[in-house]
Each structure stands twice: as C-alpha cells, then as structure tokens.
Amino acid sequence: MRRALIAVSSVCDLPLAYVSIYPDTNANIAVRNARLTGVRPLRGPCHGDLYDVTAQPESWWRASAPALPRRQPLAGETRAEVAIIGCGFAGLSCALTLAQRGVDAVALDAGAVGWGASGRNGGIVGLSSDKLDMAARIARVGEAEARRLTETMVEGARRLRAFCAAQGVETQGDAEVIVAPDRRAFAALRAEAEAARWGVTAQLLSREAYAERGFIGPQQHGALRIRPGFALHPLMLTAALARAAEAAGARLHPFSEALRWRREGADHLLETARGVLRAKKVVLATNGFTPDALHPAFAARAMPVLSMIGVTRPLSDEALSRHAWAEESPLTNTRRMLYYWRMLPQRRLLFGMRGDLSGSRASAPRWRARLAAHLARAYPAWRDIPLDFYWRGPICATRAMAPAVGRLADDASVFHAFGWHGSGVNGAQVAGRLLAGVIAGAPDATIPALWRGLPPRIPLPGLRPLWLGATLAAYRAADAWDAR
Numbered sequence: 001m002r003r004a005l006i007a008v009s010s011v012c013d014l015p016l017a018y019v020s021i022y023p024d025t026n027a028n029i030a031v032r033n034a035r036l037t038g039v040r041p042l043r044g045p046c047h048g049d050l051y052d053v054t055a056q057p058e059s060w061w062r063a064s065a066p067a068l069p070r071r072q073p074l075a076g077e078t079r080a081e082v083a084i085i086g087c088g089f090a091g092l093s094c095a096l097t098l099a100q101r102g103v104d105a106v107a108l109d110a111g112a113v114g115w116g117a118s119g120r121n122g123g124i125v126g127l128s129s130d131k132l133d134m135a136a137r138i139a140r141v142g143e144a145e146a147r148r149l150t151e152t153m154v155e156g157a158r159r160l161r162a163f164c165a166a167q168g169v170e171t172q173g174d175a176e177v178i179v180a181p182d183r184r185a186f187a188a189l190r191a192e193a194e195a196a197r198w199g200v201t202a203q204l205l206s207r208e209a210y211a212e213r214g215f216i217g218p219q220q221h222g223a224l225r226i227r228p229g230f231a232l233h234p235l236m237l238t239a240a241l242a243r244a245a246e247a248a249g250a251r252l253h254p255f256s257e258a259l260r261w262r263r264e265g266a267d268h269l270l271e272t273a274r275g276v277l278r279a280k281k282v283v284l285a286t287n288g289f290t291p292d293a294l295h296p297a298f299a300a301r302a303m304p305v306l307s308m309i310g311v312t313r314p315l316s317d318e319a320l321s322r323h324a325w326a327e328e329s330p331l332t333n334t335r336r337m338l339y340y341w342r343m344l345p346q347r348r349l350l351f352g353m354r355g356d357l358s359g360s361r362a363s364a365p366r367w368r369a370r371l372a373a374h375l376a377r378a379y380p381a382w383r384d385i386p387l388d389f390y391w392r393g394p395i396c397a398t399r400a401m402a403p404a405v406g407r408l409a410d411d412a413s414v415f416h417a418f419g420w421h422g423s424g425v426n427g428a429q430v431a432g433r434l435l436a437g438v439i440a441g442a443p444d445a446t447i448p449a450l451w452r453g454l455p456p457r458i459p460l461p462g463l464r465p466l467w468l469g470a471t472l473a474a475y476r477a478a479d480a481w482d483a484r
C-alpha cells in the first residue's frame, strides 16, 4: 500500500504527508520554522509548506505595495462582542462594517494581515461567486434569488471601485473580459452575451473585432466584455481595509492562530499561542485555509485548490506590438482549467492557472516552468520574456459548488463565510459586509439564498488531494475534448 501511494504521489505530485492513511512522518519546513520561531503553522490537506505563516509569498504585490504597519499578536485575555477568525477580505470587511456600526470586533489571523489568498490573488473583480451557470443557479434557488445575487454582486463591484478610489488603491480597466480559446467556445460566449441582464452588460466581439481592441494570439477566438468589472492591487486593498477597520475601532491581531475553540457558558473562547479571545459571537472567515479540527461544524467542508501566478519582466512597446496588445481590463478564458491574466500598469503580464496539487517548496520550480510553458502557448511571441515573480495560494471549493455564508443552524452565535471558488475579491467582501449586518440585527435572508447554509462534507477528507487530482484530470480531458 505504502509503495503504491508513493508511486501515485510521484506521478501526481500528491502531498502524501497529508493523506491521512499515510503516517505524517515528514518533518516539513513549516514545522521546523515553527520550532525556531514559536509560531505554529496551520495544517490542511495541501503540503505543510503552504501553511507556513512565517513565509511570505514572493509576489509582485509584496514587491509593489508599501510595507504593512506592525501589529501585535493577541496576548493575555481579551474580550470582544464579535471575534473574527481570518484577516482576508471577508474577515476585514466584516470587522470594518461591525466597527462602523459600533459593534466591538476583534479579528485574528494566523499569519500577517492579508497573508491568505486576499493578499496574493490576481486582483480580478468580477460578478461570479460560484461554479454554477445561470441555469443551474435558477434551478437551485429560483429566478428571483438568482437575480438578487447578480444585483448584489453588481452593487458589490461598484462599491469596491468607489472604496479603492477613496483609499488610493491601484485599479485598472472597466470590464472583466472572457476570451474564447477556440471557435466552439465563442458560441458559448454568444449565449452568455444574450443572457446578460439584471445590471450586467455584455459586449460580444468577434476574433477580428477583439484583435483591434484587445490582442491577437492563437488562443483568441473572440471575447465577451462584461461590466461592471475591473482589476485592482489586492495587497493594497487588504491594507486599506485593515486601515479603515482599525480607524473605525476594530482590533486586528496577526500571528494569532485560533488553535482551540471552546465554550464557557454563553461565551466563545478562542485560544492562541499567547492569548485568549473571549467573545459572544464568532465569525469564521478562513476560506481555503479552513482548519478541519477547529470546530466540528466546519470539518471537511472546504476543498483547497491551488492557484498559481507568474508575473513577467516589463514588456517593451515592441514586445507588446507582437501580440497587438491594447487591453487594460483583466481576462479569463472559458476552459475548466482556466487561465486568468492581465497586463499590469507596469506593463508586466500577470498570468494565472491551476493544477499544482502539492504546494510544497520542492514542487515550485516545476510548476513555475509549466506555467511559463502555458503562457508561451497562449502568447508565443513572448516565450522568451522571463518570469520575475511566481507564487501560489489556495482557493476554496465546496461540494455545493457555491460559497457557504450564514450562521450555524444549531448555534446562532457562530457565523461563517468561505468557498469562493477562485472568485472572492468581490464576493468575500460582500459576504463580510452582509454577515456584519446580520450580526447587527438584519434578517438572515439578507444573505443571498445560494450562499446560505453549509455544503455537504467531503467524504474521506484525508483523501482530498486524490479527489482533487481526479477532478482536475477530468477537467483537462473535457477541455481537450472541447478544443478538438
């Protein structure tokens, strides 16, 4: 059995130390760091390296944003009305809104503020929050609720743009562009364009028309420009949310992982390495880092899926002209194993994709090379432009194919927001705001029906890397079939 697992691991790049049927004998770097620094690493189904909160992702965002102010870890006993676990977009927007309403909120993060996906994503602001198409959304929650969700996301994008403008967060473009990588995909875009409504506008452009306004390349067979949409600097946004939350009265504590969560009468007690946070209500906003062991209600609900980003060296005018590049807005394609990309204001191409199952430091060079190869296939004239930055992080899938936002059915003082399926820049903030409203007294039904409740648990959760590997293999096969 052990040999078979090792063989599977070497082919599929699986983090065997985190497959529960295999004993965790690998003393990984995160654990070693923890011994040296006293900061305990998070644990989850990806390789331990990914949960090393002492290591910052070497991202373009970190290289191009001002350093975060120093904040103190939680120490001693602290009281709050609401404790928030996770200082990403969801946790920070919840803390900000609560503080603006005069509710005393304290937010903890295992790493630095924004250490999770919020500080290292592609910065694409779109209108999706799930993995369902409109027909499936309507089938699940009805047309009125599907419409309310769309309108909520449209309003979220508008508010986010206004917040960025007010806070000096770098933004770009006026749409989210979906590119058809082959002729068949263009037909699907046509159907999507015809279905656009409820505050969404869509402009369909043929391959030739988009060549004039976007770019040319072997994987450009037309495009759909969806509005509202834009791109932003995610780490600047995280910093701005944190600043605004603190200015409104919220308290934030980095390097304060909630290690244990217990009840004492009506109080929740969150224990960290050096402190205890006592609160009447708790919001879990941990997305792809959601720990299985912290609270039984959340065990095996989240499926972390790694997403990788490379950023090239700046492109010259001549290099840009080789693909007739003119697009300022962010782009994705229609593949299941999708690419997402954008030309940064500094004329560096940011290119993202999925597929790494491990997240180990050892796997990084291999995946960096694969990402460069995918980029070269999409933009052959840029194949020699080197990548200056490469990093990755987990997005969060669920079995419901939709986010899980709301409060527990059997404990009205526990709230949650996770499961953004790789599109949480807009949605996670909307959710944080809506949860704060519910905590302050708004009805639970203000949360869109598609998001409410918990998804089914993942069976044999220790085998998540295997389930994910099989799913991604099926996605690749389906993409290849579509592109034939």
Ligand SMILES: Cc1cc2nc3c(=O)[nH]c(=O)nc-3n(C[C@H](O)[C@H](O)[C@H](O)COP(=O)(O)OP(=O)(O)OC[C@H]3O[C@@H](n4cnc5c(N)ncnc54)[C@H](O)[C@@H]3O)c2cc1C
Pocket: 042, 085, 086, 087, 088, 089, 090, 091, 108, 109, 110, 111, 114, 115, 116, 117, 118, 119, 120, 121, 122, 123, 124, 125, 126, 256, 257, 258, 259, 285, 286, 287, 288, 289, 290, 291, 294, 307, 308, 309, 340, 352, 391, 392, 393, 394, 395, 396, 417, 418, 420, 421, 422, 423, 424, 425, 426, 428
């Ligand atoms: C590489 C990449 C690219 C992406 N690109 C895009 C994009 O272009 N557009 C888009 O819409 N979305 C994108 N996403 C997804 C988006 O970043 C996320 O959906 C969003 O940031 C989720 O925010 P969050 O606050 O829910 O979670 P996170 O930002 O991940 O925050 C969760 C936090 O919880 C903390 N935590 C976990 N457990 C504990 C604990 N026990 N105690 C204390 N703290 C804890 C973690 O340290 C982490 O900081 C991308 C994601 C990745 C990884």
